[in-house]
Amino acid sequence: MAEIEIRNLCKKFGDFTAVQSSSFRIEDGEFFMLLGPSGCGKTTTLRMIAGLELPTSGEIRIGGEEVGQKPASQRDIAFVFQMFALYPHLNVRRNIAYPLVSQGMRRAQVREKVAEVARILGIEGMLDRPVGGLSGGDRQRVALGRAIVRDPKCFLMDEPLGALDAEFRERMAEELRALHDRMRATTVYVTHDQLEAMQMGDKIVVMNGGVVEQFGVPQDIYDKPATMFVAGFIGAPPMNFLPFHGTAEAGDTTVTLHHQALPVSALREPFDGDMVYGVRPEHVRLSDAGGYRGEVVATEYLGTTQIVTLRTPDGEIKARIPAGQAARMGETVGLEFNGATVTLFDRQTGRAIRSDLNEGVLAHG
Amino acid sequence: MAEVVLQDVTRRYGATLALDRLSMTIADGAFVVLLGPTGAGKTTTLRLISGLETPDGGDILMGGRSVLRDTPAQRDVAMVFQQYSLYPHMSVRDNLAFPLRSPVLRTPEDEITRKVAEVAAALRIEDKLGNKATELSGGEMQRVSIGRALVRDPQLFLMDEPLSSLDAKLRADLRVELKRIHAQLGATLLYVTHDQIEAMTMATEVGVLDEGRLVQFGTPREIYEDPVSLHVAARLGLPRINALPADLFAGAPVGAKTIGLRPEHMRQGEGRAAQVQRIEPLGDQTRLHLSLDGHDIVTLTDPHTDLEPGDSLAIEPRNALYFDASGARIV
Numbered sequence: 001m002a003e004i005e006i007r008n009l010c011k012k013f014g015d016f017t018a019v020q021s022s023s024f025r026i027e028d029g030e031f032f033m034l035l036g037p038s039g040c041g042k043t044t045t046l047r048m049i050a051g052l053e054l055p056t057s058g059e060i061r062i063g064g065e066e067v068g069q070k071p072a073s074q075r076d077i078a079f080v081f082q083m084f085a086l087y088p089h090l091n092v093r094r095n096i097a098y099p100l101v102s103q104g105m106r107r108a109q110v111r112e113k114v115a116e117v118a119r120i121l122g123i124e125g126m127l128d129r130p131v132g133g134l135s136g137g138d139r140q141r142v143a144l145g146r147a148i149v150r151d152p153k154c155f156l157m158d159e160p161l162g163a164l165d166a167e168f169r170e171r172m173a174e175e176l177r178a179l180h181d182r183m184r185a186t187t188v189y190v191t192h193d194q195l196e197a198m199q200m201g202d203k204i205v206v207m208n209g210g211v212v213e214q215f216g217v218p219q220d221i222y223d224k225p226a227t228m229f230v231a232g233f234i235g236a237p238p239m240n241f242l243p244f245h246g247t248a249e250a251g252d253t254t255v256t257l258h259h260q261a262l263p264v265s266a267l268r269e270p271f272d273g274d275m276v277y278g279v280r281p282e283h284v285r286l287s288d289a290g291g292y293r294g295e296v297v298a299t300e301y302l303g304t305t306q307i308v309t310l311r312t313p314d315g316e317i318k319a320r321i322p323a324g325q326a327a328r329m330g331e332t333v334g335l336e337f338n339g340a341t342v343t344l345f346d347r348q349t350g351r352a353i354r355s356d357l358n359e360g361v362l363a364h365g
Numbered sequence: 366m367a368e369v370v371l372q373d374v375t376r377r378y379g380a381t382l383a384l385d386r387l388s389m390t391i392a393d394g395a396f397v398v399l400l401g402p403t404g405a406g407k408t409t410t411l412r413l414i415s416g417l418e419t420p421d422g423g424d425i426l427m428g429g430r431s432v433l434r435d436t437p438a439q440r441d442v443a444m445v446f447q448q449y450s451l452y453p454h455m456s457v458r459d460n461l462a463f464p465l466r467s468p469v470l471r472t473p474e475d476e477i478t479r480k481v482a483e484v485a486a487a488l489r490i491e492d493k494l495g496n497k498a499t500e501l502s503g504g505e506m507q508r509v510s511i512g513r514a515l516v517r518d519p520q521l522f523l524m525d526e527p528l529s530s531l532d533a534k535l536r537a538d539l540r541v542e543l544k545r546i547h548a549q550l551g552a553t554l555l556y557v558t559h560d561q562i563e564a565m566t567m568a569t570e571v572g573v574l575d576e577g578r579l580v581q582f583g584t585p586r587e588i589y590e591d592p593v594s595l596h597v598a599a600r601l602g603l604p605r606i607n608a609l610p611a612d613l614f615a616g617a618p619v620g621a622k623t624i625g626l627r628p629e630h631m632r633q634g635e636g637r638a639a640q641v642q643r644i645e646p647l648g649d650q651t652r653l654h655l656s657l658d659g660h661d662i663v664t665l666t667d668p669h670t671d672l673e674p675g676d677s678l679a680i681e682p683r684n685a686l687y688f689d690a691s692g693a694r695i696v
Binding site for chain 2: 043080081136165166167178179181192193194195197198200218219222223234235236237238246297298300301302303307309323
């Protein structure tokens with residue numbers, strides 16, 4: 001097992017830059033998420049780590065060794081694809097054993113390894129069945145088994161749950177994570193599902209347009225987004241954005257929107273111009289005292305909470321409030337914001353303005 | 366628009382009973398969501414109402430009149446499918462106008478123009494009317510196919526998982542939009558899904574289907590707070606309700622086999638000590654995986670919790686749900 005270090009990694013396909021100077025570090029034993037929308041460069045990055053693509057420039061170190069220009073076969077990694085490719089004419093046992101047999105391992109040892117992996121995955125009972133008749137989940141378990149059996153330095157997974165339905169996906173996600181907790185193998189996992197990344201990952205890299213937008217632990221990425229892209233990509237519903245124009249000084253704890261002073265986390269730098277007030281739905285409260293007002297245009301019941309959509313002078317905003325609290329369509333209500341959690345953004349660049357909230361994260365991010 | 370009533374509707378495919386005496390009333394102006402896993406009979410119900418299939422027993426009434434002998438066209442229902450099928454060579458405007466230009470309807474051209482503009486505004490695709498269907502994104506295409514159903518003012522809209530092929534953000538937007546359109550047009554909708562968020566957020570009533578039987582019908586809040594069975598309780602709620610042996614905690618009523626605990630049914634810091642296995646941040650909240658006497662329990666806590674794996678956390682039920690050996694709720 002090993003740590004993986006990515007330094008200034010670039011990949012161009014002709015004129016198209018798929019990955020632009022990315023740097024991040026994956027610690028030994030980490031479950032690491034590469035998150036972003038389609039076309040953001042996450043799969044290209046994974047394929048470069050695997051050796052399926054060679055970088056245009058930059059370094060990839062696995063366990064301290066520079067492997068950027070080495071072929072996949074010399075990197076000792078295992079790749080699990082979204083579409084689990086199994087050998088249809090072989091049974092489960094022979095599918096899992098295949099990598100070991102092709103390495104020339106002794107038969108008794110292969111048997112032992114396959115039995116061990118089957119036990120870890122809970123598929124001992126199906127070793128002699130053909131893979132053709134297996135359910136989607138069992139096929140994915142067999143594909144995982146074939147990756148695990150080799151004891152590689154790290155696992156690379158490209159949306160391994162993407163093809164499964166929602167309920168089953170949740171269960172497999174838990175299984176995968178539990179498996180990782182037992183084996184502690186360095187794992188790099190590509191997904192476009194922000195909730196999957198938050199729930200499963202020890203750390204997350206958020207990519208967009210070939211660029212690393214933010215790198216950190218899940219809760220920091222959620223609470224302290226470095227860019228508007230991250231704030232809008234993470235969370236369901238995502239962060240609310242209220243655009244405004246104004247001037248702010250370092251030390252300010254309020255900004256003025258529509259003649260109302262709204263609280264923000266104390267600023268660490270001045271800013272003058274177009275800004276965006278960013279607040280998460282659970283930090284918006286409906287309150288008669290609130291001077292900033294909005295009209296209720298939709299409510300969505302979610303069991304314990306509800307999402308209320310409000311129209312304000314600066315745009316639509318969503319609030320997550322207890323399901324028992326009244327919110328009537330058409331009613332105009334006051335809004336209060338939890339200032340300590342609010343991020344201001346530079347509207348032009350999308351970058352977060354430094355504040356007490358995000359200072360520690362932005363400094364090394 | 367009209368009230369639709371299903372009376373003991375039964376449908377068999379060979380030896381399989383796809384629908385077992387389904388009775389349900391879709392009130393005029395209702396937004397009914399049928400919720401259930403694959404194979405529960407959701408799509409079969411839609412196909413029977415639309416007239417694409419005939420029931421083996423029972424009756425289907427629209428506006429008080431049996432429609433079993435009517436053709437699909439006579440029933441005047443509009444269907445929206447998961448896979449949008451637009452005419453690729455036509456513009457968005459012509460795709461939307463197509464149902465109105467049907468020789469049966471003979472709609473005057475100025476009426477068509479007015480209707481198309483109205484629906485395009487409701488769906489917020491006014492600026493795309495001149496585009497070819499192939500120049501649209503997935504979400505826009507699905508909005509056009511919903512629009513093609515809306516232009517017709519049918520008796521009833523039938524929608525079969527229309528959002529399931531869209532990405533999460535777009536699904537969230539269209540959920541709000543569909544609800545708004547429903548309110549705006551006063552339309553009657555029967556909507557099929559296996560997505561509990563869609564059922565909870567959009568429905569005026571939810572019908573929970575299990576193996577061809579309607580096991581509960583009520584408002585989302587009734588289904589969530591007052592489920593008739595463990596099966597229904599497990600259909601709504603994230604994380605899913607914890608089903609545990611009733612004797613794990615003191616105070617179970619007589620005959621209780623299972624205690625059902627949602628996160629809001631657990632007081633933290635009192636009661637029996639559970640071990641924290643895993644902590645999953647969701648952003649706005651944090652999911653706790655606990656273990657108590659070898660049973661897994663999932664609950665929620667503050668996103669900035671100090672708890673760590675290996676810690677002990679006491680939990681105690683409050684207002685829990687209890688179920689008997691057959692899975693029926695004990696009240």
